[in-house]
Amino acid sequence: MKIDSIQNGIVLDHITAGKALQVYRDLKLDKLDCSVAILQNVKSNKMGKKDILKIDKDEYNLNLDVLGYIDPGITVSIIKDGETVEKKKLELPEKLVNIKKCKNPRCITSTEQEIPHIFKLTDKENRVYRCVYCEADK
Amino acid sequence: MKHLIDSTDLSVEEIDSILNLAQHIIDNKEDYSEVCKGKKLATLFFEPSTRTRLSFEAAMMELGGNVLGFSSADSSSATKGESVGDTIRVVGCYADIIAMRHPKEGAPMFGAMVSSVPIINAGDGGHNHPTQTLTDLLTIKREKGRLDNFTIGLCGDLKFGRTVHSLIKALSRYKNIKYILISPKELRVPDYIITEVFEKNNIEYREVSTMEEVMEELDIIYMTRVQKERFFNEADYVRLKDTYILDETKLKYAKKDLSILHPLPRVNEISTKVDDDPRACYFRQALNGKYVRMALIITLLENAGRE
Incomplete structure (x- = not known):
């Protein structure tokens, strides 16, 4: 199966197989009016199989925190005139703002409307994020 | 700040x-x-x-x-x-x-x-409840003259007791404090306190289920109330509630300079007969607050x- 290369846009490679749709949803790519290709279960020497997303849009500001949180192994390539001009490696973000909601019913975020949902990374090894208000983990 | x-x-x-x-x-x-x-x-x-x-x-x-x-x-x-x-x-x-x-x-x-x-x-x-924690720290400092080098027993509801969690976190920054956690298995400290406070900072701790086995080791005992509503069945509560009553008999095994702390309110976990013991600090603790x-x-x- 062959998908054409993009001239100007972003390629998200090395997505853990099966996570492409989550990335698509959480990055709100359905709101874009450009072409977006979702490739699932692509053969990979390194990963066995992987997912890939191609976004055919120039000047698109990607939320790297969302990506890093969902799958820190993703490689982000910025494409200009058919060439890769930049590769970004992701890390687990130290802070998540309005990416996840606190599920603790006793947390102030469950009743206060204007409040931003903020989580902080407290254990990098085990990927533990805690709500800054109630300290419940995600 | x-x-x-x-x-x-x-x-x-x-x-x-x-x-x-x-x-x-x-x-x-x-x-x-x-x-x-x-x-x-x-x-x-x-x-x-x-x-x-x-x-x-x-x-x-x-x-x-x-x-x-x-x-x-x-x-x-x-x-x-x-x-x-x-x-x-x-x-x-x-x-x-x-x-x-x-x-x-x-x-x-x-x-x-x-x-x-x-x-x-x-x-x-x-x-x-940080001002309770500051109260506890001031009480320990005034009673012991220091905030390091002691063995503290925390007793009762260690799972839901917010004062216990705050105190452990605050004391974890001071040196050479040994923690003995006295509670029924149903009310042990949450896992994150063990992993993110004790283990992460290489702090010595021990979990036990009776006061008697550790009483003679303690420099400080921090009592909390075992709350009936936390138990899933009445029988467990009835079985355990009297285990954590600090009375004159248990104090016979304790050090002469033990400090007994309690954030209050007390129900029955410290016998009122202990109140006149000079080691009882809980009313002085309330004043320190x-x-x-x-x-x-x-x-x-x-x-x-x-x-």
């Missing part, structure tokens, strides 16, 4: 500074009788409290300041659906500093994000004045 939301917000230096000021106030009460003249403390208690609210109010009065506020959500605009954010913004127009208790965890932190004046967390649900809150009010108002 602009606000006090969590005891771990404070550096060791800041804790020492507040405790030293509290001790100075105790030794020189008259010097502090007018330091907050013309200042107002708002006590916003969305949830009832006896000791904490009264000790905040007494603290501000002894500093020569004034107090306004409410003692339950029923007597505030919360009943009309006003948000915490709006309440804090409005009260900030009338008061110089706010002490706030709220049943929702993290409410004082959110209050601090929108407030123009310093916020003190006076308890947020089962989460944090007023002095530490005086020190905290002064510190936060001074910091706000510098901005």
Whole structure:
């Protein structure tokens, strides 16, 4: 199966197989009016199989925190005139703002409307994020 | 430090500074009788409290300041659906500093994000109670003369007891403290305290289920109430509730200079016959709560004045 290369846009490679749709949803790519290709279960020497997303849009500001949180192994390539001009490696973000909601019913975020949902990374090894208000983990 | 939301917000230096000021106030009460003249403390208690609210109010009065506020959500605009954010913004127009208790965890932190004046967390649900922690630290310092090199037993409900979690976190920054956690298996400290406080900082701890087996080792025992509503079946509660009653018999095995602490309220976990024992510190601890809150009010108002 062959998908054409993009001239100007972003390629998200090395997505853990099966996570492409989550990335698509959480990055709100359905709101874009450009072409977006979702490739699932692509053969990979390194990963066995992987997912890939191609976004055919120039000047698109990607939320790297969302990506890093969902799958820190993703490689982000910025494409200009058919060439890769930049590769970004992701890390687990130290802070998540309005990416996840606190599920603790006793947390102030469950009743206060204007409040931003903020989580902080407290254990990098085990990927533990805690709500800054109630300290419940995600 | 602009606000006090969590005891771990404070550096060791800041804790020492507040405790030293509290001790100075105790030794020189008259010097502090007018330091907050013309200042107002708002006590916003969305949830009832006896000791904490009264000790905040007494603290501000002894500093020569004034107090306004409410003692339950029923007597505030919360009943009309006003948000915490709006309440804090409005009260900030009338008061110089706010002490706030709220049943929702993290409410004082959110209050601090929108407030123009310093916020003190006076308890947020089962989460944090930093002024109780400062009270406990001042009590340990005054009773023992130090905040390091001792063995502390924490006894009772270690799972839901917020004072226990805050105290462990605060003490974890001091050296050579050994923790003995005395509780039924149903009420052991949460896993995150074990992994993120004890193991992460290489701190020595031990979990046991009876007081008797460790009593002679302890320099401090911090008692808490075993709460009936936490048990899934009545039989377990009945079986365990009397295990954690500190009485004269158990104290026979204890050190002569043991310090017995309790955040109060007490139900039956410390026999009233222990009250006259010089090792019983819990009423002195309640008094320390007023002095530490005086020190905290002064510190936060001074910091706000510098901005």
